[in-house]
Every structure is written in structure tokens, then in C-alpha cells.
Amino acid sequence: MTISGPIISIKDATKRFRTVVALNQVSLDIFSGQVVVIIGPSGSGKSTLLRCINRLESVEEGEVWVNGVQINHPSTNINEVRVEVGMVFQHFNLFPHLTVLENVMLAQSIVRRRDKDESREIAYALLQKVGIREKIDVYPAKLSGGQQQRVAIARALAMNPKIMLFDEPTSALDPEMIKEVLDVMLDLAHEGMTMVVVTHEMGFARAAADRVIFMDQGEKIEDTTPVGLFENPESDRLRLFLSKILDH
């Protein structure tokens, strides 16, 4: 099935947490194969925006369309949409009672209804790809942060998603482990995966992003290219933000 037009389309999304406006009339179209990096100061609504794409948060006003389905419509079966949208969390959220292999196999069997052999083969291949093949029978607690995050990426990829969401995937990692995770993400980007990444890693934005979205106080301030971001920031708020994160 080919969908003409954007694979993700957010129209005038608004969301409040009590009195705080987390998203204010945000509109965003993302096309298949694009790598979109969302940056912004903490509390700017970038994680909320990301979580609205698979309805871990629901918007109060506006529309969110993913893969041709309006996901904030009451009749939508969200689980069918979520299968196509992988998500990687800041704190990995691996299942601690399952081994690495079981982590990658679980949803394949109960959601995708694959049999044991098939899901094991897929898990082997993906764990090989993220470089954890030798740790498959280990429990997550015995892995380093970088290894856990790579398993989490494999777990999400095992569902064959069309879109991958990354919510600050390297923020909880020790510095020496950031690269191994970013390398896996770069590979994915080069393979043409549609990716939406909330991150503070400007290096990743420069190397892999097609677009960079800058958010502040729940609003989309700029929608630009990585080159445009660094060489030609239009708004004062972005210039201020860049000066804060780059001057050290």
C-alpha cells in the first residue's frame, strides 16, 4: 500500500497538563523516509509531541494522522497503529523479567502472532544487527545502558514498524556509550526508516536529519534543515537555545 502525502500528519494539536500548555496549535507533516529531529529546551513539549504520534499522550484539540489513520478518533483501534510505530524510550524500559531474546520475541508472538521459530530467527537477526548477539540469554539488569538501549531498538524493530520514534534515546547514557546507540540509529536512517527523534545530540542532527524542528513553550518555532539550523537560525529563541547548548 502506498500512501501519497505525509505518513505522519499533525494538525493544530493542542494539549494541556492542568494549566500548563504542553502543545499549542502544533502542525507538522512528516513524509515517508524522512528523519526528523526535534530539539528544544526542557518543558518545550517535544516529548509530548512525540508521544502524541502513538497516542501515549492524546491531544485535546486538533488531529493526528498516522499511516493514513486518524489516531485520535474514538473508533480507531490504536493497537493496530502502534504495531506500525516503534518507540524507543529514554530509560529503555526493557522487561526485566525476560532475557534479551525474550524481550525481542514477546510482542512478536502475542501481537504479530508469529510462531516461536520465526520470532526467534527475527530476534537473532536484529540482535546481530545491533551488536548484542552474544548476550541473548542475559537479563537486562546485567547489560550496560548502551547495550540495553540497543536491545530496546531491536525490540521495536522486531514489529517491522514503518516509523520509529526515539524519545531522548541517549540522555540516560554514560558518555562513552552514546556513540554505540547513535551508530545503530544512523544505520537505520541510512536504510530509509522514517524516524522522529527527540534528542540533544546535535551531531546526530547534523549527520542524519533531513529536518530539524525547534520547539519552545509548546510551540513549533522553526522547521528547518540541519544546515539552516546552525548557519541561519531565524528566531531569537533558537539562537538563545543554540548558544546555551553549544557554548561549553
Next chain:
Amino acid sequence: MRVPPPDTTAPRQYFDIRKLARNIVRRQLWFIAFLAIDLFIVALILNDPILIDTWNFIWPGISITIQITLVSFFFATLIGLVTAFARISKNILIYNISTFYVELFRGLPLLVIILVFNFVLTPALIDIIAQIRLLDDLLQSLMGFNAEVIANTTLRSRDVQETTRIMLAFALAYGAFMSEVFRAGIISINKGQIEAGRSLGMTYSQAMRYIVLPQAIRNVLPAMANNFVLLLKDTSLASVVAVPEISQLTRQYSSNRFRYPQGLLVLSFIYANLTIIMSMGVYWLEARLHADTKED
């Protein structure tokens, strides 16, 4: 000052008998004392015809004590699990009904619950059931009455044994306790676990069943086992409605023959051994769980 590298050629000490012995003396002395007293009491009983008589009268009650404990605990666990989910439900009606049940049953003394179930609720319930032909016949056939009896009579209060009534009371009372144990276990699991499961396309119940419950139950296994020991001890309350478990048999025996010291000695001996065995199980369980979650 440089620290010399560890000597890797020296034979590794796998088993240090002195350390083990020291550890046993320090940490297991209570258990050795318990075993010694246990053996002493066994010797006492074997060498005293009166105590043998006492023992022979009381010990058949052990099977009923254990039966009440196991059956009540099984149903209490089921009730507790269902109630725990009801208590974290967003549905107003389900939440309030389950909370009412938990607060009521936790607020009443177990003895009162037993008396109410035995003398008031069960007879009242059976009167209601007897009015409803279909339910009445169904229950009678479940209880193994023959066809003629089923057709011609209705269920009477005395058809339901005290043991059954008592197990109903225990199951509901401990179900309320257990629901709090399970609820604590479920809400102790990080919200990110459910989010991870749901973002993979699992339904709420799939995420609960495959991700949250296995972790929650593992966390609360020691608390469950603790409730099991408490329930075992509380079955002694069944004696107030003349269920022939060990406490009831002891009361009967002691008062008939005026042998209170003998009766109570044997009774305490049985309870202490049953609960100590259970406690050992709890220790073992805790140690095993701890070993599983250790980082190395």
C-alpha cells in the same frame, strides 16, 4: 603505594567450613534450639501414655487445618487478584464496590466475620437459594444428592457444613488482605513498563498479563507466603463453630479429661512445626528471588 595484583595462581577457596560453622552459630542458633526443643517434645510424647493418647486424639485434625488453609488461600488469591484490578480500575462503580468490600472486611475482626458467616449469612443465603428452584437443584446436584432428593426437597441450612462456611469466611477476609498485597505489587511496577508494552501494540490486558503481573507477583511472593502463614494460624478460630480442626479437638479433649497442659502442649507443637516449615519456605523463596534479580 602500588597495590600488588591479585595472585591468580593460588588455589581458590571454594568452601570454608569454619566460615560456614560460624555463620550457622550466629544466624541459625534459633533454629538449632527449635529443633532441640522439638526433639525433646517428641521424646516426651513417646514416653508418656497420656501424651500419646492426647496426640492420637488431636493429630487427625491436622488434615482439616491444612485443608481449610489451602482451599481458603486458593480462593483468597483469586479474589485478591480480581479485587486488586478492580481497585486500580478507572470505572467508578467497580472501584467503589471493590474498595467498599476491602475496607469492610479489613475492618471487621476475623472472629466476627466467622460468626456472621456461620450463623447469619449462610442460612440467609440458603433460604434465598431454596426459593429459586433452578439454583437449588443445581447446588443439590453439585453436592451429590440423588435425583429423588433433588426433585422433592429444597436445600436446608444444615446441608452446608461448618467447614464450607468457614472457608467462605476465610477466603473473603483474606481476599481483602491479598488484594492490597497484589495492588501494591502492581502499582510498584514502573509506568514505563506498560508504555513499552503498549507501544509495541499490546492491549492493556496483554501488557498486564505478560509484563506487569509476572513482575508484580514476583515482588509480592514473600508477602503472599506471609499471609499464608497468618491464615494457617487463624484457622484456629474455626474452633468457635466446632469445625473439627486441631484447636477444636484440643478444646474438646482437654475439657473432657481435664488435661489442659497435655492438650495445649501437643497443639502448640503442631502449630509451631507447621508454621516453621512454612517460614523456611519463605526464607528460601526470598533468597531465590534475590539471587535472580542480583546484578551479577
